[in-house]
Amino acid sequence: MNIVVTGGNSFLAGHLIPFLASQGTTIFATYRKPDSRLDRLQGLPGVRLLQLDVSERDDYRRLPRQADAVVHVAAASVDGPGSIRQFISCNVVGARNIAHYAEAAGVKKLVYTSSISIYGEIRVPVLEETYPVTNPGNYGLTKYLAERVFAEAGNLSCVALRLPGILGKGAHLAWIPSLLHRVMQGQRKATIYSSQAFFNNAAHVDDISQFIWALLNGPMTGFKAVNVAADDHMKVKEVIDLMAEILGEKIEITEVPAPKPSFTILSDQAKECGYKTRSIRQILRCYFEVSGLGEVVACGRVN
16 A cells, blocks of 8 residues: 655654554655654655645655555644744645645545644534534634545545544643643643543544554545544543652642633544544553653652
8 A cells, every 4th residue: 555644744643654654555754844753754664755845736746646545644733923824825725735636646545634623612511523613713724624625525535533632652732741741840730620521632643543544444435524532531630630640749730710611522433434542541641651750750850
């Protein structure tokens, strides 16, 4: 199987590409700018690194003329002044270019890593795919528009994964990695919203990688968007308690009023497509331990 994976130096692709390569596939991994995150991909059997900007049509000449599948991970995600232009260029124009390439290269299957952010303002306790898109931010809006690009691509079959925070070694951004970073630096205080609210808004990068592989090897017709999240749920306060248990020290909790309602994510449709995951407690424990939380000493430094 020849697979094109965009966003090769992203956190998700950095785990996904070695996994796909271990299955005996040939990977054409694209990146826009070189950085140290590509080091783990250098020299992997069957992996070719190609510099490519998904928003530039001429760059697509560097890709193989034929491919079996595309996993589209590349995206602009950092909000800030002027970011809407980058969001549109990378997320929307990039999706259009990927769709054109896929059709020209005879690609039959495309997996797109979308985001829970497409929903915008979520006012239900349990989020399902039928919930309407409601006033999303610039990032969420452009990710949703990219979904529509793939949904309207003629002969292309696509599954869009609406992802929550992704956890695994090297995870960054999102609430849990940020909190872990502060604890690892010696801070033993956590400010949280709704300590008794239920939480499962995370997925492990290994589970996502295996899900993508299952999708590429299973039947895929038309367009389908599915929510992805951890199985089961736990209370927000229990997340901090688990960190404290692994750390071996107490973490002081301060609760402040929540700016918006909390929710959990239903991923039944993803499971019907082959998604297999663990409980949120198992995912968090694995993430905290692989990140070295249990090795932190009182001064906040890692041995």
